[in-house]
Amino acid sequence: MRISPMNLMTSFQRLFRPNKPQKELYLSLLLSHSYVGACAWSMDVDGTLQVTAVESKKLEKNTWENRIEIADGLIEKLSEHAGTDAIHQVVFGLSQEMLTPSGDIEKGVKIELKKMSTMLDLTPVGFVNIDTAVVFQIKHDEGVPPSVILLHVEEHAMLMSLYRVGTCVGTRTIQKTEFVVEDVETAIKSFSDIEVLPSRILLFGDDTINLETIQSQLLTHQWPNRVNFLHYPKIDVMSMEDVAKAVALAGASELARAMGIDIEDNEEELSEAKSRSAGETVVAQTPPPSEEKELSPESTIEEFITEEQSKEVKDVVEEIDEAFDKDTDSERLEEIEITPADANVVSVSPEVLGFGKKQKIRIQLPKFPKIPNMPKIPIHGIALPFGIIGMFTVVLLGFLYYLLPKVTITIGVMPQIITKEKAITISTTATVVDGEKFIVPGKKQEKSISGEKTLPVTGKKRIGDPARGTVTLYNKTTTTKLLKKGTIIDYKSLEFTLDSDVSVASASESIGSITFGTTPAIVTAIAIGEEGNVGVNSEFSVKGYDTSVLIARNSQSFAGGKSRETTVVSRADYDALIKALTDELVVKAKEELSQGVVGGEKLIVY
Template sequence: MEVGGVFPKTGKGEKLYWSLIIDDDLIQVGLWRMWDGHVNLLFSSNPVTWKTDEELASGADNLLSSAVEFIPTDSIEPKEVVFGIPASWALEGDVKEGYVAKIKLICQELKLTPLGFVVVNEAIAHSLKISGGESLNGILMGITPRLFEVTYYKNGEIVGAESVIRSISVIDDLKEAFLRLGKKEGSLIPRVVLFDNGNHLSGEIKNEIVKYDWQLDGMGFPSDPVVEIIDRETEMTAVCLAGGTELAEVSKLEPTDSSKVEASDLGIFSDEVQPPVIKEPIYNEPQKRKLVLPKLPHFHLPAVKLPTRRVPLMALVGGLIFVLGFVALWLLTTKSEVELVFSPRKVRDAVEVAVNMTGSWDFSQKKVVGKLMAQTVSDEKTATVTGTKITGEKAKGEVTLYRVGEELSIESGTKLVGPGSMTFTFDNPVKIPTGSPSSPGTVKVAVTAVVFGTEYNLAGNSLFKVGNYPQSDIEAKNENAFSGGTRKEVSAISEEDTTSLKKALSEGLVTEAKEKVTGQDTEDFLINEPVNIKINREDFSAKVGDEATSLTLKSEVVVEFLVFPKDETLTFARQLLASKVDTEKFLLRDDLLIVAWSDVVSKKDSYSAIFVAEGSLLPKLNESELVKKIAGRRGSVVKEYLATLPTYSSTAIKITPALSRYVGILPLFPKKITIITNSY
């Protein structure tokens, strides 16, 4: 990676340097050279972790050793190093006392000469301006496993900084930092640039930021922020660029020697060389100041002096024709394409509406007209039953009846109550013959227990009461024990089994119906929650109480959805949002309108619902006037002007042919400028 044209050409040839980026747990090395006004990154290592000072020194040693193979054969191994450190290591233009010893340890162990240091976030901001041609506007955030270091830039100047110790919730941490900045600065520029020294945390943090609705909590953003990631190689290039900026002004650095461990003792500061300014730690109140780097050199064209001797007339005419031809060629061939990217401003509103199946739409009465779309679906589902029931065999036996008196008939099914209130019934009708005290009438009758259970297997000579007859009238007992009574518990279908199976199958059928209707090729707006579900057929494989281990349900249903025509729906949405749009400044585009429905309630012949509309506002541009204003202007001036447009995000300018790009000026004729607008 090469950064060219930013340093004065010294003509001193090629020399190699090291750069070391260190944070709380990672170290990374870069090998670079500065030659003929360029910084050229030859090698950027993967970061390695460290915990102790010994691991820091050995890690740096291993990284430098791995980089040696990238040194050109005609160059010698460098001994000079530029350090990149996080903002939390710096305080008032100096390295904090606790971190000076770590830098000194590396230099002593590896026999390196320190040229200076730079705070990484300031180096990145400077590098973005050098490479992109415009100052940083937005939030630059350094990420470590322990901290979020958040710095807010406006036109390349630090206007606010916050440090937040990380907790479990990324969003809560960022909300704390952004809220502090928003209170100080008001509306925040919706741009967030992340860097992490290669610890691979930026991707995860970006996803968290992008997913969250920053408009919800009033964080100070006029729209959801655009999130960018600075990769580790770009981060390393920024540190090397800062080092190269200093070297472009001095030819030699000599560190002092002292027994006291100070930042100046390491050669990091000297009277001859001023390092890139270190801002205060981001957990203190920041000062507003710029990254101090040398100004770019001014280029002067030599004055043209007319010779004292007469120049041939043809030569003068030829030179004039050449100059005029070049200017004419530039005017006729130069074209430009200016892409404007906007971050739309969101507007939203909701209203309760009456949904009819006939009639016309009426915004003043909040009436809309829809139609029903029916989808028939069928399926079957089997589930394991959870109910149980008691079954078995009923005890049986024979009872002898004794009676004194006239003949008596007793019906089948008459109850016979024995010991413990256990109840039996007559299997058949019987007649007790006439009997006397000396010779009672007797008859035998077969009986069966009314319920299952072994407890009904009564022993012989048990006494019973017959129906409503007193025992003094009829005496009953069994001469032999009852037998055959058993009891067991088995799986059986319960009410809950049928209810849950019906619910599960119904949900599946509704989901299938949704997929079918949403897959249809139509521009109409569909409420994908059904308003009616009609059952055509419902067949269970068994009924409640049946002994079974599983239950199958076959069902066919008709699912109905509400559908609304596209044109009328968009017109209604525009009418709803009209009061929120400044039509002199903004456009409400149909392709950016979002419509939703909720809380649909069915009535007798109609429905009620909540109609929700959300729109994205883009600035109203008069392109013919705009191209007149930017025609013949330098690209950097055009970008500064366009940045004043509402909801502006970024600009990309393409100038053709290649020769015109070096001039860097847009065509003089407006008709040769094309404006392209995009949004995200």
């Protein structure tokens, strides 16, 4: 066949400048007990993630019917942003509470996911733990596996996960109360086997205002004094949009591997990531190495990629569909024994989502005629063998430099604070330091300081005069009654005392009647104040006697009772004055004593 130069040039242009195929849209669906999040995304041919739109909404009820209804609305919004309804392949992002301790999906959740996929016309590709996706996002951004405490804040609870160098050490569930900081501190302290905690706390959830409130409360807590942090932890908030993108990034990264796109991670990193993801399985089996495919001059690189990509995606979808369609009878759903072999949604790691190992694209370009050997030019008068040996040595060293394996090792040193206490004796008779007996020479200094200080007083006291008056005592018995000075007579709640001893004559009997014995007496109120000014004709009882024996009445009103409130020095005022003056004098004494310290001497005040 004859190939003209023009046809050859056209073939090369089509080979290296292909037309872009239509990108396929994928969906990441975030599910928790309080919200639903959705993210539409696609991938470039090199595996780069392209996010189209992100939406989220809070659950009205913690039911799967409400989740499906909200997810349907979010997918509709994403379709409007993307300008297409062809969003069917989904990666589920599930909160920790929907997973088993081994990392699998709870049986009840798995059944509900199948119903959701059927009702919303979705094809499950896999799932990822939201916490693990967030850690994978941090590693992707910072280049190293992070050590961090994740706090997934939901409506009624907070889910805490502790990661060290990208590995999950443990999880805790915290019920939300009004004491958020104390609850978080208690949960962190429960990781008792961790000597030094990661000095980084990351909060995420759907309620931005609530997250910022919790962040401000955590920032004011004295963490280094309460928990074993090396220094005050960095406390950040991750937006719902970034969390959705993190789940999308995890899906895109592993989907790129499944499609055979050469991504940045090497095989060692992939193996290490798999070993860290205990209990997590892959979505699709690793495809066997494909044979090299030779392109015709009219073929393009992108056509080759599209063909390989379609094959891999088809394998993934068929495997997931097969797992979902094993039992279609709704009455048999509850009897399904969920195993990794027939799970409808298979657990994945964010670093190994499981769409297959990476496969590099192999392209065999057209062969060109071999360039003929150039004739040797003889060189005379030069030590040619030595020049050739030197050139060969340089080329060999350069070749070895680029081909020999290299590794960069980063050694992280975790400082540990050691505190030790020891009692020492300061002796005024010693002249040198005794290291065995812990005796340090010293000298005693004394300083006498005087001063004065004035403070306003706050004490209150009531002062005044008691009321006084004259009463007539009535003796209703036939025997004389002797009342001592200080005897109390009562009028309602007021009490008065006799100013002197009083003898009350006995009653006398006449024909058909009794005349009470009477004696006047002066009384004084016990309490000061106007209340003691009793009105005329008031009847009093005598303490210790029944009213059928003795009573008293006044024929004139009592007078002289008055009171007022004045400011006096209280005990609190006295103590405050003594403390303030003492503090001032101690500071002044320290300043004067420090002037006498010379050389390497230290002043100790006690």
